Amino acid sequence: MDLSVINPVLFVAGFLVAATPLIFAALGELVVERSGVLNLGVEGMMIIGAICGFATAVETGSPILGFFAAAVGGAVLSLLFAFLTQITLANQVASGLALTLFGLGFSALLGQRYVGVKPPRLAEVNFGPLHDIPVLGPVLFSHDIILYLGLVLVAAVWAGLKFTRAGLVLRAVGENHDAAHALGYKVVRIRTLAIMFGGACAGLGGAYISLIRVPQWTEGMTAGVGWIALALVVFASWKPWRLLLGAYLFGGITQLQLNLQGAGVAIPVEYLAMSPYVITILVLVVLSADKNAAPASLGRTFHASS
Template identity: 70%
Template sequence: MDLSAINPAVLVASLMMAAVPIILAAIGELVVEKSGVLNLGVEGMMIIGAVCGFVVAVKTGSPFVGFLGGAAGGAGLSLIFALLTQVLLANQVATGLALTLFGLGLSSLLGQGFNGIKPPATGKVPMGPLADIPGVGPVLFQHNLGVYLSIAVIAAVWWGLKYSRMGLILRAVGENHDAAHALGYKVVRIRIAAILFGGAMAGLGGAYISLVRVPQWTDGITAGAGWIALAIVVFASWRPWRVLIGAYLFGGITVLQLNLQVANVPIPVEYLSMAPYLITILVLVIMSSGRGRAAAAPAALGQNFHASR
């Protein structure tokens, strides 16, 4: 057992990277759920984003265009969900699950011929001398764009939901769609916009996996990250900064347990492997068990809206 080999700065830096796909997908889903729509197809949208991002990046040679492609792919798939649930009023739970299965199959088809190819490398954001500050440098100033983007998106969503008029309307639609409708807001249109945003974010998270984190394309590459994102939204009681905490906790323990294995810590590997799931759920349950727990979920979550009056 040699804990001195684990460098805390490097550990924090890599947990920030490991958490990016989950943060992006979870914050997208948070906005969707705040508008009163439950889209269980996060995993499907992520993997479509992963394959689209990968294909576009390989074809154009630019990882940046690849990320745009991933976001577009995820949004495209979520458009199917929007059409089915908002226009045709299909059941949201069933449609979301179908979306995941469809996304997994479609991504496997789209990815044919792209196995084993190396994507163009995504560079770090140049921070000049800041990157060399001991301790702080590796943690804060040596990342690629995705890490900064994920934090920026959390901040933007938090501010948008809390302080902007747009956020207020979105929340109104999610809490009581009849009242919002009576006030003259276009409930269906707002929800479709939210679903597209959620799809684009999930796609971006997926593209991050296939372009930066792994980086390559193989079938089933997201390996359940979308489900974790969904769970984190619920346990974070629909609050943006708690999503960040949840995702860092999950990413952190995932990275830490591998480091502990390398350092020969005498804890059975089975416990270390299940630790990320157990601890993340435990902490988020404790965090959300206080006052206001019942009121956390948007009141109209999962209910379809039809303007009959």
């Protein structure tokens, strides 16, 4: 065992990257849940984003266009969920699960031609001299633009929910849709927009996996990240900054166990892999003291007449 082989700078830089798909997907879901909708289809929207982004990047040669397409693809798929749950008032849990099933299948059909193809690479942002600062340089200033976009988005969602009128309305809808409706807010429209935002974010997260983190296309390659994102939203108790922290923790645990293995520490891998979920449950218990943590209307169907 030799823990000195673990380079803390590279370790931190590593989990910043590992956490990025989670940040996107979970942040989108956070907004959706804040509006009172539970969309369990994150995995399906991510994988659609992964293939839309990959295919577009390969065809156009531009990863940035790929990310754009991924966001559009995720949002379009989420419209299906919005239609089911907001227009036809179907159950959200079942609709979300169906969305994942559909997304996994549909992405595989779209991606048949892209197995074994190497996508164009997105360059790191050039920070000039900043990159050469010891420690901070490699940790903070050696990444691609999308990673920074994720961080900006966290701040934007936080500010948007807290300080803007739109954020206030969104939260009002999530807390009590009947009251919000009575005040004249368009509950269905607001929720549909939130769902689309969630879809776009999930799509970006998926494309981050297929274009940057891995990068390649294979069927089912998101391998459950969407489900972890759902856990993360709860872990964060629906708060953006805690979500960021949680994403680093979740990403960090995987990085840590791989690092420990590399350093020759005998660890029970399965039990460490369980730990994020167990921790999330513990956090839920701790949070339960705060009765206002979860949006009150979460998962409930809204119809103006009811």
